[in-house]
Amino acid sequence: MATQTNVKFSRVSIPIADALAQLQEEAFDPLRIELRKFARIQPTGEDEFPGYDVIGRPLDLRSIEAVLDEVGRGESFGLGYLVGVPAYIYLNFFDFDDAGYSALLTFDSSVLYFRDDKSAQGQLLERILSRTCDALDVDVCGYNSSDRYIGEFDALAVAEIVDGVRSGELLRMEQPFFYAIKADHLTTESILSAIPHTLAKHKRLGRYHVLSAWPR
Secondary structure, three states: OOOOOEEEEOOEOOOHHHHHHHHHHHHHHHHOOEEEEEEEEEEOOOOOOOOEEEEEEEEEOOOHHHHHHHOOOOOOEEEEEEEOOOEEEEEEEEEEEOOEEEEEEEEOHHHHHOOOOOOOOOHHHHHHHHHHHHHHOOOEEEEOOOHHHOOOOOOOOHHHHHHHHHHOOHHHOOOOEEEEEEHHHOOHHHHHHHOOOOOOEEEEEOOEEEEEEOOO
Protein backbone atom coordinates (compact mmCIF):
# COMPACT_ATOMS: atom_id res chain seq x y z
CA MET A 1 0.00 0.00 0.00
CA ALA A 2 1.34 3.45 -0.92
CA THR A 3 2.18 5.86 1.86
CA GLN A 4 -0.66 8.23 2.70
CA THR A 5 0.61 11.79 2.26
CA ASN A 6 -2.43 14.05 2.84
CA VAL A 7 -2.83 16.04 6.06
CA LYS A 8 -6.07 17.84 6.89
CA PHE A 9 -6.96 20.72 9.21
CA SER A 10 -10.04 22.35 10.65
CA ARG A 11 -11.13 25.56 8.94
CA VAL A 12 -8.73 28.48 8.99
CA SER A 13 -10.14 31.87 9.98
CA ILE A 14 -7.16 34.24 9.94
CA PRO A 15 -6.77 36.36 6.75
CA ILE A 16 -4.83 34.55 4.05
CA ALA A 17 -2.12 37.23 3.85
CA ASP A 18 -1.49 36.90 7.60
CA ALA A 19 -1.56 33.10 7.36
CA LEU A 20 1.06 33.01 4.61
CA ALA A 21 3.32 35.45 6.47
CA GLN A 22 3.03 33.54 9.74
CA LEU A 23 3.67 30.23 7.99
CA GLN A 24 6.89 31.57 6.49
CA GLU A 25 8.16 33.39 9.58
CA GLU A 26 7.05 31.03 12.35
CA ALA A 27 6.97 27.62 10.68
CA PHE A 28 9.14 27.44 7.59
CA ASP A 29 12.02 29.89 8.02
CA PRO A 30 13.18 28.18 11.27
CA LEU A 31 13.19 24.84 9.41
CA ARG A 32 14.85 26.31 6.29
CA ILE A 33 11.85 25.51 4.11
CA GLU A 34 11.69 27.69 1.01
CA LEU A 35 8.74 28.77 -1.13
CA ARG A 36 9.28 27.72 -4.75
CA LYS A 37 5.98 27.18 -6.62
CA PHE A 38 2.56 28.77 -7.04
CA ALA A 39 -0.44 27.38 -8.94
CA ARG A 40 -4.08 28.28 -9.31
CA ILE A 41 -6.41 25.36 -8.65
CA GLN A 42 -10.07 24.63 -9.35
CA PRO A 43 -12.54 21.90 -8.28
CA THR A 44 -12.52 18.76 -10.41
CA GLY A 45 -16.29 18.46 -10.21
CA GLU A 46 -16.07 14.71 -9.48
CA ASP A 47 -18.69 13.53 -6.98
CA GLU A 48 -16.96 10.31 -5.93
CA PHE A 49 -13.49 11.77 -5.27
CA PRO A 50 -13.82 15.55 -5.08
CA GLY A 51 -10.54 17.37 -5.41
CA TYR A 52 -8.79 20.16 -7.27
CA ASP A 53 -6.89 20.41 -10.56
CA VAL A 54 -4.09 22.81 -11.42
CA ILE A 55 -5.04 25.57 -13.87
CA GLY A 56 -2.30 26.25 -16.40
CA ARG A 57 1.40 25.99 -15.57
CA PRO A 58 2.76 26.50 -12.05
CA LEU A 59 4.81 29.65 -11.56
CA ASP A 60 8.22 29.90 -9.92
CA LEU A 61 7.60 32.31 -7.04
CA ARG A 62 9.89 32.86 -4.07
CA SER A 63 8.05 35.38 -1.85
CA ILE A 64 4.68 35.83 -0.17
CA GLU A 65 4.41 39.27 -1.77
CA ALA A 66 4.65 37.68 -5.22
CA VAL A 67 1.95 35.15 -4.31
CA LEU A 68 -0.42 37.87 -3.07
CA ASP A 69 0.16 39.82 -6.28
CA GLU A 70 -0.95 36.77 -8.30
CA VAL A 71 -3.94 35.48 -6.38
CA GLY A 72 -7.36 37.12 -6.53
CA ARG A 73 -9.74 37.49 -3.60
CA GLY A 74 -11.26 34.12 -2.75
CA GLU A 75 -9.26 32.34 -5.44
CA SER A 76 -8.10 28.80 -4.64
CA PHE A 77 -4.38 28.17 -5.00
CA GLY A 78 -1.53 25.86 -4.08
CA LEU A 79 2.04 26.50 -2.97
CA GLY A 80 5.08 24.22 -3.23
CA TYR A 81 7.80 24.47 -0.59
CA LEU A 82 11.24 22.88 -0.82
CA VAL A 83 12.37 21.07 2.33
CA GLY A 84 16.09 20.55 2.74
CA VAL A 85 15.83 16.74 2.62
CA PRO A 86 15.47 17.53 -0.40
CA ALA A 87 11.73 17.03 -0.90
CA TYR A 88 8.57 19.07 -1.30
CA ILE A 89 5.55 19.85 0.80
CA TYR A 90 2.48 21.36 -0.85
CA LEU A 91 -0.15 23.56 0.78
CA ASN A 92 -3.50 24.08 -0.93
CA PHE A 93 -5.93 26.81 0.13
CA PHE A 94 -9.53 26.52 -1.11
CA ASP A 95 -13.24 26.84 -0.35
CA PHE A 96 -13.01 30.50 0.64
CA ASP A 97 -16.02 32.25 2.18
CA ASP A 98 -16.60 35.18 4.52
CA ALA A 99 -15.80 33.03 7.57
CA GLY A 100 -12.53 31.52 6.38
CA TYR A 101 -11.17 28.75 4.16
CA SER A 102 -9.82 25.20 4.12
CA ALA A 103 -6.24 23.96 3.81
CA LEU A 104 -4.72 20.65 2.77
CA LEU A 105 -1.03 19.76 3.16
CA THR A 106 0.56 17.06 1.01
CA PHE A 107 4.14 15.89 1.48
CA ASP A 108 6.68 13.83 -0.43
CA SER A 109 6.95 10.49 1.38
CA SER A 110 10.70 11.03 1.86
CA VAL A 111 9.81 13.72 4.42
CA LEU A 112 8.08 11.07 6.53
CA TYR A 113 10.96 8.59 6.29
CA PHE A 114 13.81 11.09 6.63
CA ARG A 115 16.23 10.36 9.46
CA ASP A 116 19.66 11.56 10.48
CA ASP A 117 21.83 11.72 13.60
CA LYS A 118 19.45 14.23 15.21
CA SER A 119 16.04 13.04 14.03
CA ALA A 120 14.29 9.68 13.94
CA GLN A 121 11.78 8.85 11.20
CA GLY A 122 8.71 11.05 11.42
CA GLN A 123 10.24 13.75 13.59
CA LEU A 124 10.88 16.17 10.72
CA LEU A 125 7.28 15.81 9.57
CA GLU A 126 6.05 16.26 13.13
CA ARG A 127 7.96 19.52 13.45
CA ILE A 128 6.55 20.77 10.15
CA LEU A 129 2.97 19.88 11.05
CA SER A 130 3.17 21.23 14.60
CA ARG A 131 4.53 24.57 13.43
CA THR A 132 1.99 24.74 10.60
CA CYS A 133 -0.91 24.22 13.03
CA ASP A 134 0.37 26.98 15.28
CA ALA A 135 0.94 29.41 12.40
CA LEU A 136 -2.52 28.80 10.92
CA ASP A 137 -4.14 28.87 14.39
CA VAL A 138 -6.29 25.82 13.57
CA ASP A 139 -8.23 23.94 16.23
CA VAL A 140 -7.30 20.44 15.04
CA CYS A 141 -5.13 18.64 12.52
CA GLY A 142 -5.23 15.01 11.46
CA TYR A 143 -3.20 12.47 9.50
CA ASN A 144 -3.42 8.68 9.29
CA SER A 145 -3.57 5.89 6.71
CA SER A 146 -7.36 5.61 6.58
CA ASP A 147 -9.54 6.44 3.57
CA ARG A 148 -10.60 9.62 5.38
CA TYR A 149 -7.44 11.30 4.12
CA ILE A 150 -7.52 10.08 0.52
CA GLY A 151 -8.75 12.18 -2.37
CA GLU A 152 -11.23 14.60 -0.87
CA PHE A 153 -10.30 18.23 -0.32
CA ASP A 154 -12.23 19.17 2.82
CA ALA A 155 -11.80 20.48 6.34
CA LEU A 156 -11.90 18.43 9.52
CA ALA A 157 -14.65 18.97 12.05
CA VAL A 158 -13.20 19.67 15.49
CA ALA A 159 -15.35 16.94 17.06
CA GLU A 160 -14.08 14.41 14.53
CA ILE A 161 -10.58 14.55 15.99
CA VAL A 162 -11.43 15.43 19.61
CA ASP A 163 -13.98 12.61 19.99
CA GLY A 164 -11.78 10.13 18.11
CA VAL A 165 -8.83 10.81 20.39
CA ARG A 166 -10.92 10.84 23.57
CA SER A 167 -12.45 7.46 22.72
CA GLY A 168 -9.08 6.07 21.66
CA GLU A 169 -10.40 5.08 18.22
CA LEU A 170 -7.92 7.28 16.34
CA LEU A 171 -5.07 6.16 18.58
CA ARG A 172 -5.60 2.49 17.74
CA MET A 173 -4.76 3.13 14.08
CA GLU A 174 -1.62 1.58 12.62
CA GLN A 175 1.36 3.91 12.42
CA PRO A 176 2.00 6.45 11.05
CA PHE A 177 -0.49 8.93 12.48
CA PHE A 178 -0.49 12.48 13.81
CA TYR A 179 -3.11 14.59 15.57
CA ALA A 180 -2.84 18.09 16.97
CA ILE A 181 -5.59 19.50 19.18
CA LYS A 182 -5.78 22.90 20.82
CA ALA A 183 -5.49 22.36 24.55
CA ASP A 184 -8.79 24.07 25.37
CA HIS A 185 -10.65 21.26 23.52
CA LEU A 186 -9.25 18.30 25.46
CA THR A 187 -7.68 17.80 28.88
CA THR A 188 -4.36 16.07 29.47
CA GLU A 189 -6.12 13.62 31.79
CA SER A 190 -8.58 12.49 29.12
CA ILE A 191 -5.74 11.98 26.64
CA LEU A 192 -3.61 9.98 29.07
CA SER A 193 -6.57 7.74 29.84
CA ALA A 194 -7.00 6.99 26.12
CA ILE A 195 -3.32 6.25 25.34
CA PRO A 196 -2.73 2.87 27.12
CA HIS A 197 -2.47 -0.10 24.74
CA THR A 198 -1.97 2.19 21.73
CA LEU A 199 1.13 3.30 19.81
CA ALA A 200 0.46 6.97 20.52
CA LYS A 201 3.03 9.26 22.10
CA HIS A 202 1.73 12.45 23.71
CA LYS A 203 3.47 15.83 23.82
CA ARG A 204 2.32 19.28 24.86
CA LEU A 205 3.71 21.75 22.33
CA GLY A 206 2.69 25.31 23.11
CA ARG A 207 -1.09 25.61 22.72
CA TYR A 208 -1.49 22.06 21.36
CA HIS A 209 -1.69 18.47 22.44
CA VAL A 210 0.23 16.42 19.86
CA LEU A 211 -0.31 12.66 19.54
CA SER A 212 1.74 10.71 17.06
CA ALA A 213 3.17 7.34 16.07
CA TRP A 214 5.88 7.16 13.42
CA PRO A 215 7.62 4.36 11.49
CA ARG A 216 10.54 2.74 13.28
